Amino acid sequence: MVWKILSALTAACLAGAAYFAWSNQADLKNERTRLAAANDNLKAAQERKTAGDTALKEKQQILADAQKERDAAREEVLKQTAEAQEKEAALAVIKGNLDQVSSQVTSVEKQIEDAGDIEKLVAQIEKLKQEQQDAEGAVANQSQRVAAAKEQYDYVVNQTNKLRDTEAQGRRGVVAADFTARVAQYFPEWDFAILTKGNSQGVFANADLEVKRGRQVIAKLKVRNVEQNGSIADLIPGTLAKGDAIRTGDVVVAAAKQSAEDEKKTTPNQTAAPNAEAPAPVTPPAGAPAMSDPFGAPAGTPAPAAPMNSDPFGAPAAPAPAPAAPANSDPFGAAPAPAAPAGGAPMNSDPFGAAPAPAPAN
Structure with a gap:
């Protein structure tokens, strides 16, 4: 009878041990599954970090490229501005020569009334008229070149402003309202x-x-x-x-x-009060170049209307212009041509400033 009781107890203990063994095996399997999931999450996080570092390098490269493009645009603006100034100076010389020719034609026509050798004066008038037509053609050609240079200059300025606006938006971190x-x-x-x-x-x-x-x-x-x-x-x-x-x-x-x-x-407002006294205008030094720095170098007192060669990026304008020039002055701002020499001297044929030829013998 005792051995039956002991056998029953032994069977019960074996059944309990088998149950606990099965339960522990299931828990072990669950723990292994959780460990594998944790390892997968860690690997995914590391991959995302690597992708983020790569994206950061790409953005830094894009920023560097944009800065290079901006610098190139600045150099192009300076180049185009210098070319426009050179063309304006050449146009001013040609216009001055045209004024001289017009004065000489007027002087010759006046001399016809008092002259004795009519045929010689007529030939001289025809020559001066031909020279006047040549000078007018040169002025028209130079005007077209100046207009083309100004169009190219405006294009470069617009592209530079677009790059600057994009860079400013990126620095501020503000998206469009309709985004x-x-x-x-x-x-x-x-x-x-x-x-x-x-x-x-x-x-x-x-x-x-x-x-x-x-x-x-x-x-x-x-x-x-x-x-x-x-x-x-x-x-x-x-x-x-x-x-x-x-x-x-x-x-x-x-x-x-x-x-x-x-x-x-929240940035402190640095705008001057309405009744504050305006600062004294800055007088440019004698012999200073006519063209101011187009990227922010200070210039003289700003004029009411910016000239063509003023700063396209917001630098102060050049000193105020002189009083209105006569009707035959250069429309691009160059100094008026000197008065024609007395005695009806012929036109200076060189449009870039060579000395005028000696007056023909009467």
Whole structure:
């Protein structure tokens, strides 16, 4: 009888041991599964970090390329401005020669009334008229060249302004008011989302965005990394309701309130008071070049209307212009030609300033 009781107890102990062995094996399997999942998550995080570092290097390279383009545009502006000045100077010389020819023609016509050798004077008049026509053709040709140079100059200025605006937007981190994108993927464990648009669609680093579902704003984001066709934005703590979550496909729009604009508003206002006394004008030194630095070097007192060769990037304009020139003066701002010499001297045939030829014998 005792051996039966002992056999029953032994069987019960074996059954309990088998149950605990089976339970421990299931727990071990679960722990191994959790360990594998943790290793996978760690590997994915490392891969994302590597991708982020690569994107950062690409953005730095893009910024360096943009700065090179800006510097090249500055050099092109300086070059075009110098060429425009040279053409204006040549045009002023040609216009001066034209004025001399006109004065000489008038003088010759007056001499005809009192002259004795009519045929000689007529031949001289015809020669001067031909020279006048040549000079007028040269003036028209030079005017066309100046107009072409000005068009190219304006194009370079516009391209430079576009590059500057894009760079300023990137520094401020403010997206357009009508910007929209979608959430490509959201990672709640790290509180960041991947967006479907990048810098080629108007996304900038540090931009403030809002996630909308229908007409309701459910969360706010701040852009951290930007790529060509995608970007990464962090969830701003406290903006997502507890128990809610950002979903793939949610609409992302520009935030109604941009932190960059707040910083701009809080910047101390340095504008002078309306009744403050204006600073005394700066008189340029004698012999200073006519062209000011187009990238911000200070110039003299600003004129009411900027001349053609003024700074296209906002530097102070050149000194105020002199009183209005006579009707036959250079329309591009060059000094008026000197008065024709007495005695009806012939036109200076060299348009670049050579000494006039001696007067023909009467």
